[in-house]
Amino acid sequence: MADGSTTSRPVRETSRRRARRQKQASTLIEATSSGWKLMLFKIVVLSLLCATAVYAALVLFMIERWLVGSLVIIGAAALTWIYLKRGVLPAKYLAPGLVFLLIFQIFVVLYSGYVAFTNYGTGHNSTKDHAIQAIMLQSQDRVPDSPTYQVSVLEEAGELLTTDQLYLAVVSADDEILIGSAEQPLEPTDQATVEDGRVVAAEGFEVLEFHQLLERQTEITDLSVAISEDPNDGYLRTQDGQRAYVYTSRYIYDEAADTMTSSETGTVYRDTGEGAFIAEDGDQLLPGWRINVGMDNFVRAVTEESIRGPLIYVTLWTFAFAFLSVATTFALGLFLAMVFNDKRMTSRKYYRLVMILPYAFPGFLSALVWAGMMNQEFGFLNNVLFGGAAIPWLTDPWLAKISILIVNLWLGFPYMFLVCTGALQSIPEELSEAAQVDGAKPFQAFRSIKLPLLLTALAPLLISSFAFNFNNFNLVYMLTGGGPRDVSAGVSVGSTDILISMVYKVAFVGAQADYGLASAFSILIFIIVGTISVVAFRRTKALEELN
Amino acid sequence: MKTPAPDIFRFSAVLSVAALALTGCGGADDAASADEEAGDDGAAAPEASGELSVWVDSDRADVLAEAAADFEADTGITVNLVQQDFAEVRDQFVSQVPTGEGPDIAVGAHDWLGVLVTNGVVAPVELGDAAEDFEDVAIEAWTYDGQVYGVPYSIENIALLRNADLVNEAPGSFDEMIELGETSGATYPFLVGLDAQTADPYHLYPFQMSFGAPVFGQNSDGSYNAEELTIGNEGGIEFAEWLADQGEAGTLSTNIDGDLARENFIDGESPFLLTGPWNVPAAEEAGINLAVDPIPAAGEEDAQPFAGVQGFFLSAQSENTLAATTFLVDYVGSPEIQQSLYEVGGRAPALTEAFDAAMADDEIVAGFGAVGAEAVPMPAIPEMGAVWDYWGASQAAIINGEGDPAQLWEQMAEDIAEATE
Numbered sequence A: 001m002a003d004g005s006t007t008s009r010p011v012r013e014t015s016r017r018r019a020r021r022q023k024q025a026s027t028l029i030e031a032t033s034s035g036w037k038l039m040l041f042k043i044v045v046l047s048l049l050c051a052t053a054v055y056a057a058l059v060l061f062m063i064e065r066w067l068v069g070s071l072v073i074i075g076a077a078a079l080t081w082i083y084l085k086r087g088v089l090p091a092k093y094l095a096p097g098l099v100f101l102l103i104f105q106i107f108v109v110l111y112s113g114y115v116a117f118t119n120y121g122t123g124h125n126s127t128k129d130h131a132i133q134a135i136m137l138q139s140q141d142r143v144p145d146s147p148t149y150q151v152s153v154l155e156e157a158g159e160l161l162t163t164d165q166l167y168l169a170v171v172s173a174d175d176e177i178l179i180g181s182a183e184q185p186l187e188p189t190d191q192a193t194v195e196d197g198r199v200v201a202a203e204g205f206e207v208l209e210f211h212q213l214l215e216r217q218t219e220i221t222d223l224s225v226a227i228s229e230d231p232n233d234g235y236l237r238t239q240d241g242q243r244a245y246v247y248t249s250r251y252i253y254d255e256a257a258d259t260m261t262s263s264e265t266g267t268v269y270r271d272t273g274e275g276a277f278i279a280e281d282g283d284q285l286l287p288g289w290r291i292n293v294g295m296d297n298f299v300r301a302v303t304e305e306s307i308r309g310p311l312i313y314v315t316l317w318t319f320a321f322a323f324l325s326v327a328t329t330f331a332l333g334l335f336l337a338m339v340f341n342d343k344r345m346t347s348r349k350y351y352r353l354v355m356i357l358p359y360a361f362p363g364f365l366s367a368l369v370w371a372g373m374m375n376q377e378f379g380f381l382n383n384v385l386f387g388g389a390a391i392p393w394l395t396d397p398w399l400a401k402i403s404i405l406i407v408n409l410w411l412g413f414p415y416m417f418l419v420c421t422g423a424l425q426s427i428p429e430e431l432s433e434a435a436q437v438d439g440a441k442p443f444q445a446f447r448s449i450k451l452p453l454l455l456t457a458l459a460p461l462l463i464s465s466f467a468f469n470f471n472n473f474n475l476v477y478m479l480t481g482g483g484p485r486d487v488s489a490g491v492s493v494g495s496t497d498i499l500i501s502m503v504y505k506v507a508f509v510g511a512q513a514d515y516g517l518a519s520a521f522s523i524l525i526f527i528i529v530g531t532i533s534v535v536a537f538r539r540t541k542a543l544e545e546l547n
Numbered sequence B: 001m002k003t004p005a006p007d008i009f010r011f012s013a014v015l016s017v018a019a020l021a022l023t024g025c026g027g028a029d030d031a032a033s034a035d036e037e038a039g040d041d042g043a044a045a046p047e048a049s050g051e052l053s054v055w056v057d058s059d060r061a062d063v064l065a066e067a068a069a070d071f072e073a074d075t076g077i078t079v080n081l082v083q084q085d086f087a088e089v090r091d092q093f094v095s096q097v098p099t100g101e102g103p104d105i106a107v108g109a110h111d112w113l114g115v116l117v118t119n120g121v122v123a124p125v126e127l128g129d130a131a132e133d134f135e136d137v138a139i140e141a142w143t144y145d146g147q148v149y150g151v152p153y154s155i156e157n158i159a160l161l162r163n164a165d166l167v168n169e170a171p172g173s174f175d176e177m178i179e180l181g182e183t184s185g186a187t188y189p190f191l192v193g194l195d196a197q198t199a200d201p202y203h204l205y206p207f208q209m210s211f212g213a214p215v216f217g218q219n220s221d222g223s224y225n226a227e228e229l230t231i232g233n234e235g236g237i238e239f240a241e242w243l244a245d246q247g248e249a250g251t252l253s254t255n256i257d258g259d260l261a262r263e264n265f266i267d268g269e270s271p272f273l274l275t276g277p278w279n280v281p282a283a284e285e286a287g288i289n290l291a292v293d294p295i296p297a298a299g300e301e302d303a304q305p306f307a308g309v310q311g312f313f314l315s316a317q318s319e320n321t322l323a324a325t326t327f328l329v330d331y332v333g334s335p336e337i338q339q340s341l342y343e344v345g346g347r348a349p350a351l352t353e354a355f356d357a358a359m360a361d362d363e364i365v366a367g368f369g370a371v372g373a374e375a376v377p378m379p380a381i382p383e384m385g386a387v388w389d390y391w392g393a394s395q396a397a398i399i400n401g402e403g404d405p406a407q408l409w410e411q412m413a414e415d416i417a418e419a420t421e
Helices: A003-031 A038-060 A068-086 A088-117 A128-138 A210-215 A217-224 A296-303 A305-340 A348-360 A365-371 A380-385 A397-428 A429-437 A442-470 A473-479 A497-508 A515-546 B007-023 B028-039 B059-075 B087-099 B110-118 B130-131 B136-141 B174-183 B201-212 B234-249 B258-266 B277-285 B321-332 B335-345 B352-361 B363-373 B384-399 B405-420
Strands: A140-142 A154-155 A167-171 A177-181 A187-189 A192-195 A198-202 A205-207 A235-238 A241-248 A251-254 A259-262 A268-271 B050-054 B078-083 B105-109 B150-157 B159-163 B215-216 B224-229 B273-277 B290-293 B306-315
Touching: A088 A515, A128 A140, A128 A251, A140 A192, A154 A177, A154 A515, A167 A198, A167 A205, A167 A235, A167 B059, A167 B306, A177 A192, A198 A205, A205 B321, A210 A217, A210 B059, A210 B321, A217 A235, A217 B321, A268 B321, A296 A305, A296 A473, A296 A515, A305 A348, A305 A397, A305 A442, A305 A497, A365 A380, A365 A397, A365 A473, A397 A442, A397 A473, A397 B290, A442 A515, A473 A497, A497 A515, A515 B028, B050 B087, B050 B321, B059 B078, B059 B321, B059 B335, B087 B105, B087 B110, B087 B321, B105 B321, B110 B306, B130 B335, B136 B150, B136 B174, B136 B306, B150 B321, B150 B335, B150 B363, B159 B277, B159 B363, B201 B234, B201 B384, B234 B384, B234 B405, B258 B273, B258 B277, B277 B290, B277 B363, B290 B363, B306 B321, B321 B335, B335 B352, B352 B363, B384 B405
Parallel strands: B050 B078, B050 B105
Antiparallel strands: A140 A241, A154 A167, A154 A205, A167 A177, A177 A187, A192 A198, A235 A241, A251 A259, A259 A268, B105 B306, B150 B306, B159 B273, B159 B290, B215 B224
16 A cells, blocks of 8 residues: 555654654743742742641641651652752652642552451441440440439649549438549548538548539549449449439450450450450450451452352443443444544534533433433333333333443443544545545445554553443442342342442441451452453554554 | 431542541641640639530531530630531541541431441430430430430421312321322322332331331330341231332332422422421422321321431540530530521421420421421431341332232341341
């Protein structure tokens, strides 16, 4: 073919243009980098940045976030270095993007990776200390029908021999004044003055005022004063420094042995390394805490009953959905692109504009509108287009699959139309003319000349479109919610659920949130999509070489 | 909450919060300054100083600001109100409290308690004798595992909205309602919004209750016993068969979702709509002559709906428990604030004194309130997500006649039992 002369012309032209542009750019950089205004601007911005970073780091160090604090300092130092040093032009351009990439992508990916190896989820939300504290708080039962005591908080008075120990003073039902502390059960005393049922003064003690209470809040709310020598009688506690109640605790924490003991049954709950206190019969006390569980989540992802059953079916449908979505949108987009690329078509501009509209509406909204249009009884499709037929668009397992592909076609073809139009316009018209001169029919010319060239240019986009549709959670969630479901099957997975929506259901809708398992699943999905993309890219490289 | 919360928001919220928490940009300076204040030893000061942090939604922020001003005037403690989207509070709270950046107090719905308690982020509030000043259902709702976890402020539930221009008497039973609806000549005798895939167990619950099939057994203190699943009892089977009959007769249709039901009611196409107070403003704007009736029973027993009770709760990691408890019990729980919260929210107040005042003040609220006082709290166990899921899908299948109702219902009861184990 005589394409030597046809293709070399644009190539030479672009290389000349590129050289010109490069020269322009370098003069621009020189002109600006030597200017004092720019230098001043740089210094102002960088000093603001450093000031903010130092402040943020100080705050972080104060709350003992050593790692994050140091990262802030290192980041700010690196940015300052990059922008003050002469040269390092690529870094100057890339740095802002890299910062955002680190925060919004790399960090999120690494964090998901980390979570995948923990038991993070409902009931395993924080540290062991927090869990123990929460269990102790939750297990305090007020003794039924016990009275409300007007309580006063006291501390020892006098200059000498004072400790910071706090005392609670109450007036009992038979007008006896009782004082006690954490170490000493309530004991009657008559050396105190009572007003309106509340102790206002006591010999040897000072009654704390409200503002003094506030300064020692944690001490006061942590204070338990035993009612008597017998611990089973319960203890007095106050939450607001005004009223006290008698409680008993359902669990007793033994710090030395690291066990929780039920005071009702005597069952001992131990920390067996599974992130919760667990009794011998397997009963666990929640809240537990976060621990590393190694590969457990990955093992569960493939072995857990509720997931394993539908997994194969859902995986197959996910592949079919992603593949068919790409194929149908590409076919329609390409067809329309060719039609509107034809010079004989008049007012193409306006048609093109209209074509892009579905792409301009938010996908969320479109999916919801389509769900309404596909309503079996009142939907636009059945009522207007099909003359009142009762077609179960979204409630029949097979029709729902077709519906979801139709809606995705509507949402996805403008993108394909755009990229195909672009790619088609970059293929020189002379190629098809030459083919026609050589006697090829239009379809033949398209198939053996334009399509291969198009595919080489578009293959990466098709692969990324596949990856996008593989995880097209929004559409599934908004249109069908994964349904319809076979309710007799006993699983919560529906016939249009794809992997990511199934993961969402298993990890979030199902019994309890399980971020560890969900993260493990995301990693597995990432591996699947990643492998497919790498293989596909390899093959497109081969395609390029063929051409 | 009127329906089980849309989990997608939760999903994204958790991710973004996790990201924020680790980068440490979420209000780190607040925490630091609070620490300083707490460490500050101002023994000589005549009044206390300190800060409380409260998460509140925009509707209630102004009322809380009133309470906060009173509290500061009385005690010297500043209350920092942080506005949050109501729907986001639960998951933000769960992920922020362990990092030490959570608030001392937050606003919420009682059915979050399961998740909050299981994650150990919420602390009990001892109301003491004040508990008797609240409506029973409000305290029952905020009781989890024997402990009260918050100060309730409003009760939200569904009731039967009636277009009094079409039908001028309250129906005594479900069948009577359908009869009245049919003789009124409207297109639909009765409307309730149902989803095509998941029906709506929340809106259909009063009918289920009228067949004597509560979802769980209740303990003596009104809390649910998740181990005693009663949904699959004989009453449940009867209810399933009733659902199938109604589906066949067309009185219940999963093609009429909440929006369609509301639109048709507003257009006068139906005399009855089973819904909550959230649809009242739209109907009033459209000029419908509204009446609020008790929900008519389909079975032998009372048609009790679920009640959602909103309230304020305390963080387990709060370092200001004493001040926070005082603020909650004595200020948020006061009749004035409860009354103000009612005025902005339009839901029946939880405090009996304010509740009675509201009942006398507004017929619509009185209608909902009367139903709400008899309602049962929505279960709060963390596994409810799975329960709603199976429950709804099976209801939709039964209404659409996709199999033997009794068999589908039994299967559902088994699935739920397995999920809540």
